[in-house]
Amino acid sequence: MTERTTVLVIGAGPCGLAVAAELARLDVPVTVVDAAPEPGAGSRAILLWPPVLEVLTELGVADRAREQGLGPAALHYHLPSGVGARVALNDDNRPLVLPQEKTTALLEQAVHDFGGTVERGVRVTKVVPGTESVLVAATADDGTAREFEADWVIGADGHRSEVRNQLDIAFDGEHIPVSFLLAEGTLEGDLRRDEVHYFLSDAGVLLLAPLPGGEFRISGALPPGAKPDEPQVQRLLDERGPGGLKVASLRTITTFSSDERIAANLRADRVFLVGDAAHVHSPIGGQGLNLGIPDGRNLAWKLAGVHHGRLAPAILDTYDPERRSAIQQTLRATGMMARQSVAGPVARKVRNLAWRLAQSSGVLERKFAPTLAGWRSECPNPLPGSGKLAAARSWPRPGTRDPRWQPKPDRDLAGQFQLVTFGPPNSELATRAAALATRMPGTVTHFSLGGSREGFVLLRPDAYVAAAGPAELFPEVARLVRDLA
Secondary structure, eight states: OOOEEEEEOOSSSSSHHHHHHHHHHHHHHHEESSSSSSSSSSSOEEEEOHHHHHHHHHHHHHHHHHHHHHHOEEEEEEESSOOEEEEEEOOEEEEEEHHHHHHHHHHHHHHHTTTTTEEEEEEEEEEEEEEEEEEEEEEETSEEEEEEEEEEEEEEOOOOOOHHHHTTTTTTEEEEEEEEEEEEEESSSSSOOOOOOOETTEEEEEEEEOOOOEEEEEEEOOTTTTOOSSHHHHHHHHHSOOSEEEEEEEEEEEEEEEEEEEESSSSEEEEEEEEEEEOOOOOOOOOOHHHHHHHHHHHHHHHHHTTTTTSSSGGGGHHHHHHHHHHHHHHHHHHHHHHHHHOOOOHHHHHHHHHHHHHHHHHHIIIIIIHHHTTTTOSSSSSGGGGGGGOOTOOTTOOBBBBBBBBOOGGGGOEEEEEEEETTTSSSHHHHHHHHHHHHHEEEEEEOOOOOOOOOEEEOOSSEEEEEEGGGHHHHHHHHHHHTT
């Protein structure tokens, strides 16, 4: 018997669960299947920057996440000279340190809370896109054959994605020929627990990141031929760390390497790729989930709008170019950081000088921290057809993100554009904005905030500024919004 669903998400890691929860929150029937019989264990991705925290807030699980995690006050880059470059993290830029297994559990609960279904032990074996739906063949752990038919399929099944392979989508890029050690456990010695530490020594880079429960993550590039064992962990601490640190106990010791790859297509008709199925990059900087989960946030409101008949199917064509731009921005940043971690003597001197200059000039807190936090990510052409609109001075630039401009996470506003107008509440601008929201219920919500300066800001459901400017620009923007339906 063929099992029918509106959206089938293949892969129950954090990215798959996040997009499923977002869809279920937007009243789209969704089923998640995963080949593994149990959720993945271990801490893995631990840094949740604002793009992920925004999603957790929308899904109603951010408070529980903060109860289980910890928020570092700074990123501290220790230079060989003894001078440190300390990047203070304010409330806008502060990440949450939370083991991935806990993030997964919170997201899976959100899927269930919003009425979605998660099935584990179901291995996909075939994906056949059609003009009206997608057929997916699978095998359960007990050998039972399963068949699903979905209007849409989302491949969130990791860097070895069966969905991507079934559709013969190339996954081009390059391997970073460096092996990194990753260990977690307790340390003895004097080290601040409210900071994430990077030791940029002449012997190599060492990461020491505090974890909930009093443990630390210890990571750094391994010398050729080195074994990932406790003596090697201690050796890295002695050679690259601040001195005086001793391994007390280790719960995890492993190694990893990384690639830089992007799928040739993020969409194939009715099938979409998100997370590691769509892109992989160096884990340095902790950007993995902060790229993959926003993939799903971008896609969910568009799919929901099409499913409910509020948006034209053409809106789905924007998924690939928008997310590809974000992926390329992240790959450039993480690739640069990965190569800095294994820099040679001359490059290390240049790197260390650059850090000192960046610290003294204030660039780290003005630009570096917001970059890691996702505020400098840009979306090309954020309102389809808006490319010809001139940017209005003194108003937020379309396609940008800013902590001052965040859509309200109200459940009743889920998936909607939020149109904010300024100036007299009875002005022609406010009247036109209210009329637009009335004509597009469920797609646009209007707020009038008053003030002496007249103008508007239109926020997308995924927190990017869609358009902004003075009142005279509004008629053209209103036409573009109406064209979305």
